Amino acid sequence: MPRDLPGFYWDAERNRYFPITTAPRSQSRANPPPAPAQVPSPRKRKTTTNSNPSSKPDESRSTRPGRSIGTRFPSAGGMARVARSTRETRFADTPLGHHEPIPALAGSISAFGVGSARQYLGDTGGWLYSRTAIAYPGSEDTTEWMPWTAEFCLAPNCEVSAICTTSTPNGTRCVAASFGPKTKICIQDADAAERMSLLSLSTVYDVRCASLFRSSLLLGAARGVAYLSDLETSSSVRHLPTEGDVFAVAQKDTLVYAGTRNGSILRFDTRLAATSKSPGQLVTESIVSWASRNQTSPASTANFVYPTLDGSSLVVGYMDGRLGMMDTRFLRPHAPPIVVYSGHVGSVSTRLGITLDPTETFLFAGGADCRLRGWSVRTGTRLLAPSRGSPFSESTLFSTPLLALEFEDGEDLLPVLWTVEGGVGAVWRWRLGGSDG
Template identity: 25%
Template sequence: MPQDLPGFYFDPEKNRYFPVKGRIPGSNPNTTASHIQGSSSSKPNRTNDKSNTQRRKRIKAADLFQLRELSGKLITFSKRKSSFQHEYQNIQASQPTVWKYQSANCIADGALEQFYVDIQMPQGQKEADVLLMGCLNGSISLYEVGKFGQHFGHGVKCMPNRVWPLITEYEGECNKAPGYIQSSTPGASILFPSSISCIKGIGKKLPDRIGDGSSLQHALVATLGSGTAGGSVYALNLSDLLDLRMIEIASLHCTIWTGDCNSNGTQAVIGTNLGAALINLESGVLSWVCRSKSDVLSQQFDQSGNFVLCGLRNGAIVAIDVRQKPNSLALSTGLPRHRIAYSSNKIREPPSGKCRSLTRQFFEVRGNLIPSSAICMSSAVCSLATLQSDDQYFLASSMDGFIDLYDRRLLQRGPLQSYEGHVNSHTRLQLGIDPSESLVMSGGEDGCVRIWDIKTGKLLCETDPLDSIVSTVCWPRTGKLQEPVEERREYVDSLYEHNHSWGAWLGSRRGLFYIHGS
């Protein structure tokens, strides 16, 4: 059975793959070939009544179920074949519901991650579903999610209010609110000396260096740094929700913009204004793997942990091989030099979507990389996200409003897919990919949240302005709930899993949001 590759379709007669050319930014939306029969434009018309939108969605869903009964799981739309699951998910994503949590302002605009952690209770070991949120004011907050567990008995409870859509013909659907979130104690948070720039889960349990020698779960937390001091990297212990403990792994005399951990939790990489540095999480040893005069604003490990993608302020994206001997933090003299072509003045050329340099320039990078594999977007690269199903593919977002899908094997051919409608000019906005890797989501500077189909590039949803710029996105993955059966059933029956086909957390300066399919 041929593998489903993003950006390509398989022709059984010719027994080969062909690229699927999606909508290029600025092109006519009527040229998109991925519309469902009988549907209108994928971009919602804000002047239309919300009830009409809901009615159209219900009609499409009914037609989809009818086609599944006639054709099985593989159905045909507009002379193309697709799976029922994929099309049904797109219908649900086209009109999601957005909720805002009360009393949750200014807690998740810097970083946001959801964790499933094992904690020790009097009744035995339990699994808790928690949100760890970092703010630009330097605070870290921990909240437990939903109805499962309820390990925080006296903390602040935040309830959700629906903010989009405000009017709908089918009120019953949108009244199914997600569960509350609750902090450990009133006003509980940890205050760091500067803004929180990164929160990442550490893949495996690390030896506890605090004192009791047991094996604990940790999260990686990085601070941006200030005018008087540089950024720092910490490991935060999540095993005791009522008594958060942290240790400082490294402190640098530079700005830390981003970071990522490899899959087995042994190493972390941080992006700074001086380049990229690798940290051994077990020994705390830090070494430079890339030095550049252009800030590293975004990073992503591949699944092997041998390479890390770095997105630079000047628009370059380079893959760094981290399999090397540690270099001196101050000197980094062992790193080879490379000259990478780029331009501060670029334009996009439809339909290829490639960047054409108006003024060709070069910048120097030190590190183990292949210069020919480096590519350059038209502006600073603020977010990178690889596909777990095949990490040869990755999505990149630039500060001038472009989102592209690339294949690391075909980088010089330009992006495989471009995603229309994103709005950005100077903000570090994060991309979010759903667990099935069918949808990509991002907030915009216009206050809208947009969702695209990764494979076709179709804009599925564009919410009305939320009066807030969503800068962080966390699309949680399924927890590892074990016995007892009663508690597992209680969690599955919670509103996050049962009534909502998918859901994601959104963080902004003005609040914490939850978006889900209806």
């Protein structure tokens, strides 16, 4: 029903209000104009005080509900900024972590993976290693890891180039892939090591990276992406062609992202059939707006892609050290990033670990200068600590670059970051923001 407005009437046929003076007689009699308000005569203001102590004070100047005088509460955005700044300071002051040397392996460490109760290592000799955790409820550090044991040789003299884990309704699944002229894949139930299967893919080679999402698997290989839609029901491979060799892969629901050797980042929708004429949708290139100072230099290889959980952003990285975040809602070729994470030292010959924490609040990267750096994903602010014991201090140097960064599964408010030094065979454990490693 239309509202009754003094001095106006509602015309249903014309769907609007009109002055009551222009209404038909029947309408004007039904809605007579309001009587003029009576203005009280002015009175002299009394200057004497109220002698009745029981009388209430004048409430005409009382504060309205929801408003205050002299007090201003912080807004939700301001409180979020304060919380974020406090968290950044706490993470930056993380003390020295727990250092654990790795026993002699068949080769140097080439891949690392972390599950809820099991960890995996792969070496350049093709061997896969694992260890399990023993929980001790009630203690400050609730888990203790058993020694590393060799499981089997995935491919002799072919390095294990990628290890990834994911949670499933039945537990945790781990997939390890080898690099070579003929790709071999190990699929294992992390909660029951005896449940394991091996796949040999003759049409896929030079696998450098992998991404596991639920039961689907992506393999970044030579000249394209190998997509296995369901590891539980089929081993058939769908090839997604790219403009060059793939060094980074990631998936978000039905979307697949691939970073290639020539710096292009391609996006595919697995619901659509890929053809040679239209292999996918180009997301961005690194050769124009966000290139090095020398515009004539070749494009750098895209070696990191990470779509955020809400799907609105894509964090990308390149071998020349550039890290940034793209807005996937306004993507176009040659688009610059909306946030830049400065200070990272890249490498064209050494594999470097890059990851985001489970809440996607911070970005961490191991540099070719043997340092570990962190940034706020939202603002690009660098995590810096004056203390020498913090891993984010400029004075903290590792023996070799960190080839892998992985977060431990769990719901702890203080996330646990695992870092691997491949050259010396050592694993570091950091409880970010905690009082001890």
